[in-house]
Amino acid sequence: MASLPLSSLSSLTGKRLLLGVSAGIAAYKSALLVRLFKQAGCEVRVVMTEGAQAFITPLTLQALSGEPVRTSLLDPEAEAGMGHIELARWADAVVIAPATADLIARLVHGMADDLLTTLCLASEAPKLIAPAMNQAMWRHPATQRNVAQLASDSWQLIGPAAGDQACGDVGPGRMSEPEEIFNALAQHFSPPVKASGEISSRAPHIVITAGPTREALDPVRYLSNHSSGKMGYALAAEAAAQGARVTLISGPVNLPTPQGVARIDVETALQMHQEALRLAPQAALFIGCAAVADYRAESAAVHKIKKTDDNDTLTLTLIKNPDIIAEVAALPNSQRPFVVGFAAETQDVPRYANDKLQRKGLDMIVANDVSQQGLGFGSDDNAALLLWRATSGTEQLAAPPQTKKALATLIIRQALTLLPPQPSGALS
Known part of the structure; x- marks a missing residue:
């Protein structure tokens, strides 16, 4: 794993990050992402969709994050004190990686039919999302409309990358590498660089x-x-x-x-x-x-x-x-x-x-x-x-x-x- 820039480490130290993991083969990369966040001094809590648990176990992410992994909106123990609202308020940022086409569609329409989508509606923290899906699904007009709407709703998109896919296709749709997602979040919390001392400390x-x-x-x-x-x-x-x-x-x-x-x-x-x-x-x-x-x-x-002989x-x-x-x-x-x-x-x-x-x-x-x-x-x-x-x-x-x-x-x-x-x- 590549070493992390000191500036990235300092910008994320002490940040409270909520990592959402949805159902895609790229979910295995989420474990590496948790490790990067922890190395940077972040507190990390993971929320998994039901389908995500078919690709990586909650126990793996719990061991890496040092925190219990939440998987259900209807958890009586957690919800005794409105746990999903407290978790939404706790986060300094929400990162979803990987994000499937289905999850993106549900976020666009404001659905709250599981814990992850409910937290996204309830949280006022900055939100970043790393799509991951088959290249045809990514190129589909419905997905492109949904992605455009997320950007309009102030979600920051990270990727996707292009290349070989698990299904055998080649094209855009691969989840960005954990280091890229980490750097995007670190950049979000880093102060803007000033050029020649004339640029505002808050960039447009x-x-x-x-x-x-x-x-x-x-x-x-x-x-x-x-x-x-x-x-x-x-x-x-x-x-x-x-x-x-x-x-x-x-x-x-x-x-x-x-x-x-x-x-x-x-x-x-x-x-x-x-x-x-x-x-x-x-x-x-x-x-x-x-x-x-x-x-x-x-x-x-x-x-x-058609080309014809008389044309x-x-x-x-x-x-x-x-x-x-x-x-x-x-x-x-x-x-x-x-x-x-x-x-x-x-x-x-x-x-x-x-x-x-x-x-x-x-x-x-x-x-x-x-x-x-x-x-x-x-x-x-x-x-x-x-x-x-x-x-x-x-x-x-x-x-x-x-x-x-x-x-x-x-x-x-x-x-x-x-x-x-x-x-x-x-x-x-």
């Missing part, structure tokens, strides 16, 4: 869009672009490292979710538009880094479009997609976050970037020349020109070629420096 909620969108032509074909999502994911990772609460709205990419980031998966521009407008009013900073398709098919074919051409009718970043920038002042846009250009970058900054009403824009070989789409490196509004007009900063991680640090720090003071209660 940041919403970021990343990756491409896919616009269906028929059941097997779609319009898309070359965006890998690497820049947006680097921004999300850096924002989380600064101590912010980060929500990442992601198009289809092959990237793991950064630690401490709540991720909402979408496919189309309309889906991304819906999530962006739902979350933007809750944010202090909105960064539109996604490569959103400008157009979509007027209507996608129900069946695969040498194919005519498609495309209609314009909503301009997500412009609509966020046009929100009323009471709902409008500080808005950062991106511009991928192939020529005259400063002129086109400044035009987009003014035309769309943005506060800051990051422009890069995607015609440069080895930079931009799909690459690990990037170069950019940052432009932002100032009292004296427009100011700019040229960032030379560097890793996307390094560029993300520069962008996040610059945006947070420009962020106006937040009213009381606006930060999370």
Whole structure:
């Protein structure tokens, strides 16, 4: 097991953690998670669903935590003093790992049909959840809607990761490793990092869009672009490292979710538009880094479009997609976050970037020349020109070629420096 950073240990020392374990093969990892929390000096109490006990015994988790494991809402001894309410009040944080699709659905609908869901309703502590399920279940629209609702309800999602699964499938849905879950919780309790002494000690909620969108032509074909999502994911990772609460709205990419980031998966521009407008009013900073398709098919074919001998051409009718970043920038002042846009250009970058900054009403824009070989789409490196509004007009900063991680640090720090003071209660 990897050694734990001293900063993580100190941020969790003395914290009272309620660990929920639901019915999944990944429940065996919960034992490692309990051990990490105990090593950090936490008090840990475990609550298991009935199904979880088929994968790991309460006795194992009791031995590791040093506390009795609760498994039933109808425990006469514990409930003589309203034990479930006292347990909900006791916790400094609630962590559920693993969280099955069934449990996530029940949490979304506010059900209280077992001890774990009842505690979640009764607790006002921060809540973190690590999903674990088959890749098809994770990708199902119902699960994605439920996950999005949990993020909206202030749950912090951790993962899931992608890779080999117990069922033999390969894809997203694996529970994040115990060390990742531990680090996400430690980060939650760590004070935000200040950049150049100018960032508030309480960092804002940041919403970021990343990756491409896919616009269906028929059941097997779609319009898309070359965006890998690497820049947006680097921004999300850096924002989380600064101590912010980060929500990442992601198009289809092959990237793991950064630690401490709540991720909402979408496919189309309309889906991304819906999530962006739902979350933007809750944010202090909105960064539109996604490569959103400008157009979509007027209507996608129900069946695969066939190639025939007498059909040498194919005519498609495309209609314009909503301009997500412009609509966020046009929100009323009471709902409008500080808005950062991106511009991928192939020529005259400063002129086109400044035009987009003014035309769309943005506060800051990051422009890069995607015609440069080895930079931009799909690459690990990037170069950019940052432009932002100032009292004296427009100011700019040229960032030379560097890793996307390094560029993300520069962008996040610059945006947070420009962020106006937040009213009381606006930060999370």
